Amino acid sequence: MRQAKEPFQFMAASTLTRICGVQVTTIAELLEQLRRISADSVFNHTFQSLSVHHYLTEGFSNDFAQWVLAASNVPDLAERLAALDIRQYETLEALRGDLVATLEEFLRAEPQRAYQKAFEPFYFCEAVTVTVPTEWRAHNLGEFCEALRHISVHTLHYHFVTARLRGPSTNDFSAWLEHSLELAELADRIEHIDIYTNTLEGVRQRILEESRRWLEA
Amino acid sequence: MATRPATLPPKVITLDDYIPVIGAAEIEEMRSLARRLEGRTVKMVNSTAVGGGVAEILNRLVPLMQDVGVPTRWDVITGGEDFFEVTKGFHNALHGAPYEVRWEAFDIFKAYQVQNRQQMSFEEDFIVIHDPQPIGLIEARGNGSRAHWVWRCHIDVSKPNPLVWNFLLQYLKRYEAMIISSPSFTRPLPISQYLFFPSIDPLAPKNQELSEEFTRETLERFSIDPKRPILTQVSRFDRLKDPLGVIRAYKLVRKYSDCQLVLAGGGAKDDPEGVQVLAEVQEAAANDPDIHVLDLPPWSAPEINALQCASTIIIQKSLQEGFGLTVTEGLWKKKPVVASAVGGIPLQVIHKLTGMLVHSVEGTAYQIRYLLSNPEIARRLGENGHEHVKENFLVTRNLKRYLLLFLLLSGAPA
Numbered sequence: 001m002r003q004a005k006e007p008f009q010f011m012a013a014s015t016l017t018r019i020c021g022v023q024v025t026t027i028a029e030l031l032e033q034l035r036r037i038s039a040d041s042v043f044n045h046t047f048q049s050l051s052v053h054h055y056l057t058e059g060f061s062n063d064f065a066q067w068v069l070a071a072s073n074v075p076d077l078a079e080r081l082a083a084l085d086i087r088q089y090e091t092l093e094a095l096r097g098d099l100v101a102t103l104e105e106f107l108r109a110e111p112q113r114a115y116q117k118a119f120e121p122f123y124f125c126e127a128v129t130v131t132v133p134t135e136w137r138a139h140n141l142g143e144f145c146e147a148l149r150h151i152s153v154h155t156l157h158y159h160f161v162t163a164r165l166r167g168p169s170t171n172d173f174s175a176w177l178e179h180s181l182e183l184a185e186l187a188d189r190i191e192h193i194d195i196y197t198n199t200l201e202g203v204r205q206r207i208l209e210e211s212r213r214w215l216e217a
Numbered sequence: 218m219a220t221r222p223a224t225l226p227p228k229v230i231t232l233d234d235y236i237p238v239i240g241a242a243e244i245e246e247m248r249s250l251a252r253r254l255e256g257r258t259v260k261m262v263n264s265t266a267v268g269g270g271v272a273e274i275l276n277r278l279v280p281l282m283q284d285v286g287v288p289t290r291w292d293v294i295t296g297g298e299d300f301f302e303v304t305k306g307f308h309n310a311l312h313g314a315p316y317e318v319r320w321e322a323f324d325i326f327k328a329y330q331v332q333n334r335q336q337m338s339f340e341e342d343f344i345v346i347h348d349p350q351p352i353g354l355i356e357a358r359g360n361g362s363r364a365h366w367v368w369r370c371h372i373d374v375s376k377p378n379p380l381v382w383n384f385l386l387q388y389l390k391r392y393e394a395m396i397i398s399s400p401s402f403t404r405p406l407p408i409s410q411y412l413f414f415p416s417i418d419p420l421a422p423k424n425q426e427l428s429e430e431f432t433r434e435t436l437e438r439f440s441i442d443p444k445r446p447i448l449t450q451v452s453r454f455d456r457l458k459d460p461l462g463v464i465r466a467y468k469l470v471r472k473y474s475d476c477q478l479v480l481a482g483g484g485a486k487d488d489p490e491g492v493q494v495l496a497e498v499q500e501a502a503a504n505d506p507d508i509h510v511l512d513l514p515p516w517s518a519p520e521i522n523a524l525q526c527a528s529t530i531i532i533q534k535s536l537q538e539g540f541g542l543t544v545t546e547g548l549w550k551k552k553p554v555v556a557s558a559v560g561g562i563p564l565q566v567i568h569k570l571t572g573m574l575v576h577s578v579e580g581t582a583y584q585i586r587y588l589l590s591n592p593e594i595a596r597r598l599g600e601n602g603h604e605h606v607k608e609n610f611l612v613t614r615n616l617k618r619y620l621l622l623f624l625l626l627s628g629a630p631a
Binding site for chain 1: 240241242243245246249250253397400401403404405406409410411412558563567568570574600601604605608609617618621622624625
C-alpha cells in the first residue's frame with residue numbers, strides 16, 4: 001500500500017461557548033452588531049453552529065438564518081442568509097462581509113422591516129476552541145479509513161469544514177490525499193461532498209465509500 | 218411482574234459506562250483533555266449535599282471528574298436557619314420576585330460567609346462556587362493565589378432585585394469567570410461568562426432504558442390504554458405549568474383524534490397552592506376517563522420514565538419556565554415534543570426541527586393534531602431531538618465543558 005510522505009494526525013477540537021453580552025431584537029440591530037462583533041462570534045454562529053447541528057440535513061444552515069426565520073418570521077431573508085456556503089470562505093472577515101452585504105441589500109429593498117421586533121432576542125456568543133491530538137495517525141489510505149471510522153464528528157468537522165480558515169484552499173483530508181499520497185482524483189471527489197445535504201455522519205460514510213473504492217481498485 | 222428498576226445506580230458509574238451512549242471517540246477526547254490537566258485539582262462548593270438540582274448534578278459530576286483523572290473535592294457550606302432563610306429570600310429576589318429588604322439580612326449573609334471561610338481551605342487549582350449561597354467565599358482568594366475562581370450560577374438573574382444583585386456583585390466581580398445556563402439568563406458583567414446548559418444523566422433511573430414489560434405494567438397500573446395515542450405532560454401541579462391549558466388543548470384535539478392525556482406530577486401535598494391546582498385539574502378532568510391525573514411520590518423516577526417512553530407526544534405548555542428539563546427528558550426518549558416558547562425551551566426545541574414551539578392553547582392543539590396525523594414527521598422530530606440532547610444536554614457534555622474551561626483558565630493555547 002502506498003505510504004504517505006507525511007502522516008495525517010487527526011485532531012480533536014472541542015469548543016466552549018462564551019457569552020458576549022450583546023443581544024438584538026430587530027434586523028437593523030442584527031446588521032449593526034454583525035459589523036462589530038468578534039470573528040470568534042461570526043465563527044460561533046456559522047461554522048460552530050453547523051457542527052452542533054451536525055445531525056440535521058434540512059432547514060438549518062447558520063444561527064442568523066434560523067433566527068431570522070423562526071424569531072423574526074422573514075423567510076426570504078432567512079433563505080438568502082442560509083444560502084451562504086461556509087466552505088467557500090477562507091477568512092471569517094470575508095464571511096462577515098457577505099452576511100453584512102446580504103442584510104444591507106435586504107434592508108435597502110425592504111426598509112420597513114428593519115425595526116420589526118422579533119419574537120425573541122438573538123444573543124451573540126463566541127466559540128473558544130481547544131484542539132488536542134487524538135491517538136489516530138494515518139500513514140496510508142487503509143489507516144486513514146480505519147481512523148475515520150473511529151473519530152468523533154467534531155474531529156471530522158474540524159478537518160473537513162473549518163480547514164480552509166487555517167490555510168489550505170481545500171479540506172485537510174483532500175490536501176493530505178493530494179500532497180502526501182498523490183491521490184488528486186480522490187482528493188477532488190472528497191472535496192465535492194456536500195455538507196448541507198448530508199449529516200456529518202453521512203459525510204463520514206461518503207468519504208469512506210470513496211476511499212474504499214480507491215483501495216479496492 | 219417486571220422488576221422495578223433500582224432508584225439508585227447499582228454501582229459507581231464511570232466514564233466508560235457512557236461509551237454505548239456517546240461513543241468511544243468522545244470519551245477518549247475527554248480523557249485527552251483531562252491528561253492536559255494532570256496534577257491540577259478542583260474544588261466544588263455548594264450549599265446542600267442532598268436534594269435540589271445542584272446536588273444532583275454534583276453527585277454525578279464529581280465522580281466522573283475523579284474517574285477522568287482530575288482529583289475533585291466537593292464541600293458543602295454550613296449555616297443556621299437564619300442564613301438559609303436569607304438565601305431563600307435572595308434566591309427569589311434574583312428571580313425578580315418581590316423582596317422586602319431587611320438590612321440585617323446582608324449582615325447575616327456576610328457573617329456566615331466569614332464563618333465558612335474560616336472552616337474551609339482552598340488549596341485547589343480551580344474553585345467552582347455554585348449559586349449565591351457561598352458566593353462570598355471568594356474573599357478567601359489571596360493576592361498572588363494560583364487558584365482560578367469560577368462562579369456557577371444555576372438561576373436566571375436577568376431581571377434581579379437591584380439591591381440584592383448589587384450586594385452580590387461586590388463578590389461576583391472578584392471571580393475570574395461565571396458560568397450560566399442560558400444567554401437569556403444573564404446580564405452584562407465585567408467578567409467572562411461561559412454557557413453551560415443544564416444536563417440530564419442518560420444512565421439515571423429517569424432516563425435509562427427500561428424493559429418493555431415494566432413500561433407495559435406501568436400503563437396497566439394507571440389504567441392507560443397502550444393501543445391508543447398518549448399525550449403526556451410531566452410537571453408539578455403549578456399554575457405556571459398551565460395544566461388546565463393542557464386539558465383545554467387536549468379537548469380541542471379530541472374533536473378530531475382519539476387520544477388519552479396523562480398529567481403526571483408530584484409534590485402537590487407539600488405545597489398549599491399545589492393542592493389547590495391539583496383539585497382544579499381533577500375537577501376539569503372529572504368527566505373524562507381518558508384524562509389520567511397522576512400525583513406521584515418523589516421516588517417515581519422509573520414510572521415517569523415509563524410514562525414518557527410510552528407517550529406518543531410529550532407536551533410542556535408552561536407559561537414560565539426555567540430551563541425545562543422535562544423537555545430534555547422527552548427529547549432524549551426520541552419523542553416529538555410540543556412546548557411553549559418560554560425560558561430555556563427554545564434552546565431545546567428548534568421549531569419544526571427538533572420539536573414544535575407553541576404560544577397558545579389553540580397552537581398546542583393544532584401541533585398535536587398535526588403530529589398525530591403525520592407520524593413520519595413526528596418520528597423525525599424525535600430522532601433530531603435525541604441527537605440535539607446528545608450534543609448539548611448530557612452530563613458528559615458538561616464534564617467536557619468543565620475540562621475545557623479549566624484548560625482555558627490555566628492558559629492552554631486555544
